[in-house]
Amino acid sequence: MNDYTICIVGGGACGVAALAELMVQLKMTGVHDKTKVVLIEKGDKVGQGLAFGTDQPGHLLNTQANLMGIHSFEPDHFAGWLETQPDDHKNEVKGDNQLHESYTTRRLYGNYLKEQVRHYLAEAEKIGLEVHIIHDEATDLSPDGEGWEVTLAHGPVLYADHVLLVPGTPKPNNFPEFDGLANYFDFPWPSEPIIDGIPKNAEVAILGSSLSAIDAIMTLTDSGHQGKISLYSLDGLMPRVQPVEGRSYKRKYLTLSRIHQIRRSEWRQPRIKDLFRLFQQEVENYTGAPVDWKATERKGFPAQELLEQDIRIAEDGGDAFINILYDMRYEESQVWDWLSIEEKQRFKKWLGPYWTVTRYGMPLINARRLADLFQKGKLEVNFPMRDVTFDETKQRFLLQFADVWCDEREFLINATGPSKNVEKMQSVLIQNLLKKGIIEAYPVGGIVVDPSKMEVISSKERVKNLYAVGHICNGLLLDVNAVWFNVQCIATLSEHIVKKLQHGDHS
Ligand SMILES: Cc1cc2nc3c(=O)[nH]c(=O)nc-3n(C[C@H](O)[C@H](O)[C@H](O)COP(=O)(O)OP(=O)(O)OC[C@H]3O[C@@H](n4cnc5c(N)ncnc54)[C@H](O)[C@@H]3O)c2cc1C
Numbered sequence: 001m002n003d004y005t006i007c008i009v010g011g012g013a014c015g016v017a018a019l020a021e022l023m024v025q026l027k028m029t030g031v032h033d034k035t036k037v038v039l040i041e042k043g044d045k046v047g048q049g050l051a052f053g054t055d056q057p058g059h060l061l062n063t064q065a066n067l068m069g070i071h072s073f074e075p076d077h078f079a080g081w082l083e084t085q086p087d088d089h090k091n092e093v094k095g096d097n098q099l100h101e102s103y104t105t106r107r108l109y110g111n112y113l114k115e116q117v118r119h120y121l122a123e124a125e126k127i128g129l130e131v132h133i134i135h136d137e138a139t140d141l142s143p144d145g146e147g148w149e150v151t152l153a154h155g156p157v158l159y160a161d162h163v164l165l166v167p168g169t170p171k172p173n174n175f176p177e178f179d180g181l182a183n184y185f186d187f188p189w190p191s192e193p194i195i196d197g198i199p200k201n202a203e204v205a206i207l208g209s210s211l212s213a214i215d216a217i218m219t220l221t222d223s224g225h226q227g228k229i230s231l232y233s234l235d236g237l238m239p240r241v242q243p244v245e246g247r248s249y250k251r252k253y254l255t256l257s258r259i260h261q262i263r264r265s266e267w268r269q270p271r272i273k274d275l276f277r278l279f280q281q282e283v284e285n286y287t288g289a290p291v292d293w294k295a296t297e298r299k300g301f302p303a304q305e306l307l308e309q310d311i312r313i314a315e316d317g318g319d320a321f322i323n324i325l326y327d328m329r330y331e332e333s334q335v336w337d338w339l340s341i342e343e344k345q346r347f348k349k350w351l352g353p354y355w356t357v358t359r360y361g362m363p364l365i366n367a368r369r370l371a372d373l374f375q376k377g378k379l380e381v382n383f384p385m386r387d388v389t390f391d392e393t394k395q396r397f398l399l400q401f402a403d404v405w406c407d408e409r410e411f412l413i414n415a416t417g418p419s420k421n422v423e424k425m426q427s428v429l430i431q432n433l434l435k436k437g438i439i440e441a442y443p444v445g446g447i448v449v450d451p452s453k454m455e456v457i458s459s460k461e462r463v464k465n466l467y468a469v470g471h472i473c474n475g476l477l478l479d480v481n482a483v484w485f486n487v488q489c490i491a492t493l494s495e496h497i498v499k500k501l502q503h504g505d506h507s
Contacts, residue, residue, distance in 0.1 A: 002036040007160035009138045011041025012049020014166035014470045017070040017487045025498040032129040042137035047113035058218025059106045060363045066100040067484045072491035095365045103363035140432045165468040171426040172419035185413040188216040195223040198411045202227045205409035209233035213415040236383030239357045241310040241367040243318030253281040272346045286320035303381035304374040336478040344444040420445035437461045445475030454493035467493045
């Protein structure tokens, strides 16, 4: 009989990373033989999830292989695994980068995750740690002493001392008025409904112009779609292009020490305008010349033009914006933590769209495919989108943009991306916990957690031994859309949980 039970809700990349990390820490502290780990996954496979469950050849990682390892102390674990793969897998490694810096298909990464699950389940038996995988949906949690009663959609209620929520990226419900319409596809994933539901020569409208929209374009083109594809987005910005080999650059101005100086010399938290000023100094230091900042404006420019320019910049090792932000990736979370809610909201409104398209760029190989579609007149980006409605008589979606235009399209794909706002996340569990006040919405998005141990905080309910990682923390934390960051958060919370178990601390 085990003294403790740890329950992981969600069997995607974070769930798998949590299983592996907890196993290591439980074994190292010798509490593995009195602990049981239960992983609940509503899908039929563990180690896929939304991001890495795709079967599409054009759905690529947006992060280099050597940052995709599931172990926080071994970010290059996936890159090492790639070296062991048989040659026929090498077709899944895209682009001209070296293997360790390559962008593979996300389905290959899904295979890596599945293999990790098999490996760690076998290791668990060897080291004497009880692990259970339950294929069911967790629909609710109720406090039970210092632990939790976990309600499942089908199976019996189970008890856990500690619960980790890693539910991934729930669908948004931002166009409920279209739900049920035959030609409306509410998410770019899974791809089958889109491939089966849209005739090859049909004109297709896609809402959004981010990485999600690019996934939808790749799904269509890889399944032989010939019809015109039109993106409709609020700002027309597409992700920039990841450089083949980024120019390494050592920052001088936009650094933690410079930002911290503001805290101790002016006795206040940094503001977005402070960060932008330091960023401007950094860019001019990088370029070695004053910059015409007006000329760096991207909104309002044709997407095709910007893309072709971005491809040239990527082939040439990237520019100041891309390489400075890339160099800052391990520090931006600390800076984000120093910002007040108002400043975080100001960032999301002002610089957020630029930061997102620069930090989460698309691999060069996909950029070249999009450029080819533009050149053939098969792709267009319309903005600013004003409204989209459905005309029952015409059985067409009416898409208004740029105040004057209104297009009619028969097929519509919602690629506006996952909802940031927890109230809009389509998940029975999340909505139940929200209603009960066990989780609380954070004004910038997602829920409130204590970032020092990823423990859920609520002002409404006494919440203990409940943790959350990933997209559900998208407001309070910045890089939740990156495996490397989520894996670091998982190492932090695992240490916290295991310390409690080690000291027999149920509280
Ligand atoms: C399309 C897409 C592409 C991405 N590409 C990258 C990339 O290239 N590199 C990168 O670092 N990051 C990428 N991300 C970000 C990615 O979301 C994060 O990296 C994240 O770590 C993914 O893992 P996850 O476990 O949080 O989510 P997911 O992989 O989505 O897994 C969540 C799992 O939880 C299960 N689940 C949810 N609710 C319940 C419940 N109530 N009960 C039981 N099971 C439940 C789901 O079925 C799912 O299997 C991408 C995200 C998306 C959406």
